[in-house]
């Protein structure tokens with residue numbers, strides 16, 4: 637059975653060469669006589685794996701020296717609480733841009749800790765576009781500005797970093813490493829690993845050092861970024877195997893030519909798929925072309941009764957996990973870094989053939 641092209645939104649496809657290397661090293665990591673899963677996180681072997689992964693991530697994203705990198709647990713969802721706990725810094729208010737379902741979750745959690753000012757919302761347009769920057773009602777007294785550069789469920793992506801005067805916090809779960817970014821424009825970047833980095837169970841946080849050290853009083857030690865920085869993300873046992881696989885993925889991204897090459901490839905993949913959708917009257921994508929995601933492409937069929945047939949025939953063709961999120965329905969193709977261009981080409985060919993037979 638050949639490996640399927642897996643269009644899952646997350647956990648998502650991993651590069652095959654990464655899985656092959658993990659397989660080779662599964663029983664005995666480079667002569668250690670044990671699997672990475674069996675190693676002490678404080679032993680010199682695992683510490684070398686951890687340090688190399690951080691060094692490679694720093695190189696890929698060109699992370700400035702005054703930013704700390706954390707390898708945490710709890711998913712992006714835990715960050716929804718950790719961010720206000722750590723970044724309010726004595727202030728009472730935070731700005732949030734609402735561009736979709738993940739923004740809404742971040743907003744709901746932040747409301748437990750502070751006054752949330754929603755600067756603008758795309759909800760009245762069903763999250764198919766982003767309100768114009770000049771309509772945002774930003775508060776200069778906000779402790780930070782939070783946004784979701786790529787809304788994984790709605791397929792909406794903000795392609796340029798907005799111009800904001802307070803520290804910018806970005807949930808990059810489904811877009812990190814998809815293209816180059818200027819880390820220095822952000823106060824904090826966070827991402828669950830299971831889309832573009834590695835296995836579930838690992839969460840990356842990149843945070844500017846000067847924002848740390850002023851948590852709200854009740855912050856659990858595990859949720860205190862500064863305590864995690866001081867313990868080098870090892871306050872307790874970290875997700876060692878996920879950290880190791882992430883390290884292999886970082887090496888793979890470097891071997892692909894880094895983030896410039898990755899970005900070019902991702903743009904080509906997305907354009908090919910959107911073009912196929914736009915050139916047909918059988919498929920449709922509702923998102924404003926300015927804000928279409930390079931990573932998650934939702935689409936509908938003119939006749940929704942054909943959805944089940946579409947999914948089952950796609951599966952038989954080796955194209956799996958194309959059902960849309962349960963909250964929005966339709967289809968969604970997630971085409972993260974590890975989805976090869978051939979996978980997108982195979983999907984486009986299948987879509988054209990299906991349309992020919994069923995339209």
Ligand SMILES: *Cc1c(COP(=O)(O)O)cnc(C)c1O
Nearest residue numbers: 711712713738788807809810828
């Ligand atoms: C997947 C996702 C999350 C949730 O991540 P978990 O690691 O499951 O908590 C949050 N935000 C965005 C943008 C996502 O894509």
